[in-house]
Amino acid sequence: xxxxxxxxxxxAIPTLLLVIVLAFLMVHAAPGGPFDDERALPAxxxxxxxxxxHLDEPLPxxxxxxxxxLVRGDLGPSYGYRDRTVDEVIxxxxxxxxxxxxxxxxxxxxxxxGCGTVAALRQDSLLDxxxxxxxxxxxxxxxFVVAPVLVLLLAVKLQWLPAGWSGETGAARYFxxxxxxxxxxxxxIARLTRASMIDVLSSDFIRTARAxxxxxxxxxxHHALKPAMLPVLSYMGPAIAAILTGSVVVEEVFGxxxxxxxxxxxxxxxxxxxxxxxxxxxxxxxxxxNLIVDILYGVIDPRVRQR
Amino acid sequence: MKKSGxxxxxxxxxxxxxxxxxxxDYLTTNFDGILKxxxxxxxxxxxxxxxxxxxxVRTMLGIRVTLLVAVVASLVxxxxxVTYGAVAGYVGGRVDAVMMRFVDTLYALPFIFLVILLxxxxxxxxxxxxxxxxxxxxxxxxxxxxxxxxxxREREFVDAARLVGVSTAGIIFRHIAPNLLGIVVVxxxxxxxxxxxxxxxxxxxxxxxxxxxxxxxALVDAGVNQMEGASWTLLIPATLLALxxxxxxxxxxxxxxxxxxxxxx
Numbered sequence: 001x002x003x004x005x006x007x008x009x010x011x012a013i014p015t016l017l018l019v020i021v022l023a024f025l026m027v028h029a030a031p032g033g034p035f036d037d038e039r040a041l042p043a044x045x046x047x048x049x050x051x052x053x054h055l056d057e058p059l060p061x062x063x064x065x066x067x068x069x070l071v072r073g074d075l076g077p078s079y080g081y082r083d084r085t086v087d088e089v090i091x092x093x094x095x096x097x098x099x100x101x102x103x104x105x106x107x108x109x110x111x112x113x114g115c116g117t118v119a120a121l122r123q124d125s126l127l128d129x130x131x132x133x134x135x136x137x138x139x140x141x142x143x144f145v146v147a148p149v150l151v152l153l154l155a156v157k158l159q160w161l162p163a164g165w166s167g168e169t170g171a172a173r174y175f176x177x178x179x180x181x182x183x184x185x186x187x188x189i190a191r192l193t194r195a196s197m198i199d200v201l202s203s204d205f206i207r208t209a210r211a212x213x214x215x216x217x218x219x220x221x222h223h224a225l226k227p228a229m230l231p232v233l234s235y236m237g238p239a240i241a242a243i244l245t246g247s248v249v250v251e252e253v254f255g256x257x258x259x260x261x262x263x264x265x266x267x268x269x270x271x272x273x274x275x276x277x278x279x280x281x282x283x284x285x286x287x288x289x290n291l292i293v294d295i296l297y298g299v300i301d302p303r304v305r306q307r
Numbered sequence: 308m309k310k311s312g313x314x315x316x317x318x319x320x321x322x323x324x325x326x327x328x329x330x331x332d333y334l335t336t337n338f339d340g341i342l343k344x345x346x347x348x349x350x351x352x353x354x355x356x357x358x359x360x361x362x363x364v365r366t367m368l369g370i371r372v373t374l375l376v377a378v379v380a381s382l383v384x385x386x387x388x389v390t391y392g393a394v395a396g397y398v399g400g401r402v403d404a405v406m407m408r409f410v411d412t413l414y415a416l417p418f419i420f421l422v423i424l425l426x427x428x429x430x431x432x433x434x435x436x437x438x439x440x441x442x443x444x445x446x447x448x449x450x451x452x453x454x455x456x457x458x459x460r461e462r463e464f465v466d467a468a469r470l471v472g473v474s475t476a477g478i479i480f481r482h483i484a485p486n487l488l489g490i491v492v493v494x495x496x497x498x499x500x501x502x503x504x505x506x507x508x509x510x511x512x513x514x515x516x517x518x519x520x521x522x523x524x525a526l527v528d529a530g531v532n533q534m535e536g537a538s539w540t541l542l543i544p545a546t547l548l549a550l551x552x553x554x555x556x557x558x559x560x561x562x563x564x565x566x567x568x569x570x571x572x
Contacts, residue, residue: 015415022416023424030428136560140552142504144511144524145545148531152542156535245419249511253531264512267427275427279420286417 004298012287019283020070024063027272053077070280080271089274090281093259097251100258101243103178108185108239113232115186116193117220123198131190138187143246147180147253165256177250184246185239192235197228226300233297237290244282308561311554318551322370331361333368334519342537354539356529365521366544370551372522376436377502381495383441384502388448389491393479395449396456407453410446418443419505426514436515440502448494455490459483489566497559500552507548523548 050056054065069076075086119131154176155163162173200206201224209219248260255261259278266274326333330350337359345354345362353362395406422439429435459465460483468482507524509515516522521529523544530541 012415015412018412019416019421022421026421026424026428136556137549137553140500140556141549142507142552144508145527145549148527148534148541149545152534152538241417241419244417245508249508252512263423267423268513270427272427275424279417279424282420283417287415290415 001298005295008291008294008298012291016284016287019287020067020280021063023276023279023283024066027276028059028062030272053079075277075280076273078266078271078274078277080266080269080274086274086277089262090259090278093257093262094281096256097244097247097258097260100174100177100181100250100256101240101247103174104181104185104243104246105239107178107182108189109232111182112186112189113193113229115190117197117225117228119190119194120197120201121216121220128194131194135187135191138183139191141184143180143184144249144253146183147176147250150176150180151253163254165254177254177256180253181243181246181250185243188235188239189232192231193228196231197224200224200228230297230301233293233300236293237286240289241286244286308558308565311557311561314550315554315558318370318547319374322367322374325367326364329361329364329367331364333360333364333521336360342533342540344537345539345543353543354537356540357533357537362526362540362543366523366526366547369521369523369526369544370547372516372520373503373506373524373548373551376433376440376506376516376522377499380437380440380502380506381444381498383437384444384448384498385491385495387441388445389452389484389487391445392449392452393456393483393487396453397460397475397479397483399457399460403453407450410449414446419508422505422509423512423514426509433516436506436509440505443505444498444501448491448498451490451494452487455487456483459486493559493562493566496555496562500555500559503548503552503555523551 047056054062057065066076073087075090078084078086078089081089115131115135119128122128151163154161161175163176165173165177206219206224209223214223244260247258248263250256251258251260252264259281263275263278265271266278329352337355339359340351340355341357341359343351343355343359345352351361351363353366356362356365391406391410395403422443425435425439465478465482468478473481503523506515507522507527510522510524511528513528516525518525526544527541527548530544534541
């Protein structure tokens with residue numbers, strides 16, 4: 001198990017490095033500097049700024065400087081918010097995004113696994129078809145369509161729920177963003193659970209359990225659930241990435257001051273360092289969470305460790 | 308499957324013919340007729356936007372752009388994916404191991420964020436969108452094609468080609484690639500909706516297609532800003548985008564079950 005964990009850890013390092021190099025190169029290959037305005041700056045001022053941000057150094061040296069900062073957890077200053085560092089922006093925005101993302105993931109797991117199991121138990125029934133039709137819709141329709149349509153319907157027309165975030169307190173403001181974020185994941189997880197549950201339920205050890213006279217509930221709880229959850233577990237990596245991507249849209253639509261909103265603003269304002277910093281932060285987060293999922297997989301399914 | 312195909316075909320035809328039949332164009336602004344609801348007056352079937360531009364023609368144009376970007380991007384990923392997968396699968400051995408290890412590494416990259424970075428760093432042009440989306444989607448194709456190629460490599464007709472002295476490149480492109488057609492068609496059908504998603508996601512954030520050009524994602528974005536007074540500006544492009552994505556997914560799923568019986572539920 002230790003060997004497996006170490007191997008996985010080692011495998012994650014080149015990926016992270018690749019992201020950092022790619023992202024850094026992209027930003028620095030961009031035509032025009034970050035301080036190019038419509039109005040040209042006087043030469044001395046431009047020089048001073050370049051010096052202050054070390055933009056006058058050769059590229060490899062800039063990269064090493066950035067990397068050594070990164071190792072210490074320092075992502076440098078933001079070009080856009082002149083008085084803030086990238087670290088401060090992430091520290092401000094990420095907790096909000098984390099709350100939303102974690103809630104959405106929890107909701108997706110509970111509802112998705114529940115729906116998938118029920119559909120598997122009543123294969124080809126009307127309920128099963130309804131769940132699968134819902135899942136197909138959930139997978140197909142993007143978050144940036146679901147979010148505004150739900151706002152229009154539930155907040156603007158029916159006025160059941162608040163449309164925005166600021167000025168609201170309490171749990172009601174979480175409803176729409178979390179549901180919107182969770183919806184596509186509920187759909188995926190329901191489909192995965194249904195397929196693998198049907199697979200597991202037709203295997204020999206379940207037939208044996210049935211022959212011993214166990215009820216359906218006991219069979220699902222004690223025998224079928226764990227093996228059926230393996231595909232869902234390996235979907236957790238992509239799910240986390242999808243929720244992060246979705247949070248960019250959801251925060252923009254609902255006006256939530258999370259990291260996703262800062263990211264979009266930074267992208268539109270060409271705040272290079274902030275965009276670079278957030279991309280690397282997101283990448284590190286996704287890679288880390290994937291790693292945890294991989295290791296968990298090894299814990300639950302010993303067959304994986306052998307490979 | 309037939310229904311999805313028919314709906315897609317109808318939408319495509321409408322998008323091609325529609326603007327041609329309408330007396331309006333996508334550029335002309337009319338500040339006396341902003342945010343008019345859908346109706347027959349002025350032939351604004353889908354109403355007008357906040358600049359008084361005709362939304363029917365703009366929506367049709369948006370569908371064209373969205374589909375064009377998606378199809379071209381899918382073709383880009385098809386070419387890269389098939390070449391990469393076929394070479395890895397046919398050559399095999401250490402080359403295969405290294406090539407597929409590289410694909411595994413790329414799989415872990417948060418591509419969408421790198422694409423956003425790419426759109427920020429460079430001028431947002433059409434070509435870049437194609438390349439960016441194609442670069443995301445070739446990975447799955449490469450894996451599937453590799454698997455298929457490995458099983459084709461051992462077949463007699465490949466041995467025969469090798470015996471008569473056909474070069475490796477010749478075998479890959481003349482003898483292996485045509486046999487991959489079925490599976491490739493299926494996965495292109497499934498790649499197109501993914502490409503649509505990426506393009507409209509970028510356009511929704513304002514990083515993709517730029518004004519006065521438009522795409523379904525850009526129209527949804529514009530609709531979000533107007534939805535409180537003029538809900539049609541959001542609902543029409545949103546519905547069409549959802550419908551197109553749904554049809555492609557249904558079609559792809561059905562084709563996959565048809566071609567690949569093992570994966571059928």
